[in-house]
Amino acid sequence: MNELLFFFHIFIIVCLLLISFRMGKLFLICTIAFQGVLANLFVIQQIELFHYTVTSSDVFSVGSLLGLYLVQEYFGEKASHEAIFLTFFLLLFFLIMSYIHVGYVPSILDNTQSSFLTIFSSAPRIILASMISFCLMQKFSLFFYKLLKKNTSFQGKMFITLIGSQLFDTFLFTFLGLYGIIASIGNVLFLSSLVKILTIAASQLSLFLIKKSLSPGVHENLPI
Numbered sequence: 001m002n003e004l005l006f007f008f009h010i011f012i013i014v015c016l017l018l019i020s021f022r023m024g025k026l027f028l029i030c031t032i033a034f035q036g037v038l039a040n041l042f043v044i045q046q047i048e049l050f051h052y053t054v055t056s057s058d059v060f061s062v063g064s065l066l067g068l069y070l071v072q073e074y075f076g077e078k079a080s081h082e083a084i085f086l087t088f089f090l091l092l093f094f095l096i097m098s099y100i101h102v103g104y105v106p107s108i109l110d111n112t113q114s115s116f117l118t119i120f121s122s123a124p125r126i127i128l129a130s131m132i133s134f135c136l137m138q139k140f141s142l143f144f145y146k147l148l149k150k151n152t153s154f155q156g157k158m159f160i161t162l163i164g165s166q167l168f169d170t171f172l173f174t175f176l177g178l179y180g181i182i183a184s185i186g187n188v189l190f191l192s193s194l195v196k197i198l199t200i201a202a203s204q205l206s207l208f209l210i211k212k213s214l215s216p217g218v219h220e221n222l223p224i
Contacts, residue, residue: 036087036134040131052195062196087138095127169196
């Protein structure tokens with residue numbers, strides 16, 4: 001069941017990115033930034049996928065990078081840096097507001113405080129590590145894609161950029177957030193990288209299927 005939901009999730013993210021792209025730069029940048037918040041919110045949730053335990057946030061991480069690629073390719077490097085800055089600002093705002101929120105003394109009628117405490121205050125190191133690695137990964141993605149675009153002419157630069165950036169994010173987050181906490185860093189690196197590569201491949205397939213499903217002329221301005 002999780003596997004079907006996983007691929008459906010990727011397809012929906014791609015569709016929403018394309019819709020935001022058609023609505024303009026502001027919508028696309030906001031979609032990227034919001035996915036950054038969602039990725040950091042869900043990073044502590046673990047799910048079973050293909051009989052392995054993985055985090056549920058990888059789809060949002062890949063989706064935000066795909067959106068960042070679209071911003072840089074169609075709206076310029078300045079707009080892509082605006083997207084990174086907005087993402088970092090919202091992540092910082094989210095983190096500060098989360099800790100203020102759980103600081104309130106709940107009413108005796110409230111039954112949600114324990115859930116909020118579990119989500120927002122149980123792993124500050126993980127949340128901070130996720131924020132740092134996420135923003136640095138976006139910076140690395142822009143640099144890597146620009147380098148490939150300038151020095152190579154082969155197709156698939158976006159695919160290579162996404163994989164390289166996600167591997168960078170996986171290594172950085174694992175060592176910043178999980179080193180010394182989990183028993184096997186190697187297993188986490190392998191599984192996280194595998195899931196992210198699968199997510200990237202599925203997102204590219206979704207783009208291809210969307211393009212094939214559109215009639216000639218409709219997708220002339222779509223980034224696919």
